[in-house]
Amino acid sequence: MKRISAIVRPEKLEPLKEALFAASISGMTITQVMGCGNQHGWSEYFRGTEVLLNMIPKVKFELIVTDETVDGIVELICKTAATGEVGDGKIFISPVEEVVRIRTREHGEAAI
Numbered sequence: 001m002k003r004i005s006a007i008v009r010p011e012k013l014e015p016l017k018e019a020l021f022a023a024s025i026s027g028m029t030i031t032q033v034m035g036c037g038n039q040h041g042w043s044e045y046f047r048g049t050e051v052l053l054n055m056i057p058k059v060k061f062e063l064i065v066t067d068e069t070v071d072g073i074v075e076l077i078c079k080t081a082a083t084g085e086v087g088d089g090k091i092f093i094s095p096v097e098e099v100v101r102i103r104t105r106e107h108g109e110a111a112i
């Protein structure tokens, strides 16, 4: 099992949510986050001084999925979340050891 953590533009929240539902994702967690990438945000002049506005609002999608579905989901996220401009976001993938559905106490892939 893998955790797919995708940080995308806020305006991609709805389209990405719909695309993931359509792809029969079982669950997801969405969080509003602030962050910066390579460009370290952007700079603006405030009273004649350059001020860095480092942290830009983004939305984080977190999904726990089976190993076999990772590539397809990553492709779907890239396709849906891309604009081609800097700041489109990033996807982090990491291993997940265990999942438990509290109601049934199912473990592993059955609990996803």
Ligand SMILES: Nc1ncnc2c1ncn2[C@@H]1O[C@H](COP(=O)(O)OP(=O)(O)OP(=O)(O)O)[C@@H](O)[C@H]1O
Binding pocket: 007, 033, 034, 035, 036, 037, 038, 039, 056, 058, 085, 086, 087, 088, 089, 090
């Ligand atoms: N190395 C990183 N570690 C943690 N979070 C990151 C990292 N890189 C990007 N992020 C998160 O992803 C968001 C979007 O990053 P962004 O798309 O600007 O990455 P980038 O590397 O600058 O790519 P681009 O050049 O396309 O803008 C950031 O606001 C931040 O929340």
Ligand SMILES: [Mg+2]
Binding pocket: 036, 037, 038, 039, 040, 086, 087, 088
């Ligand atoms: Mg960037």
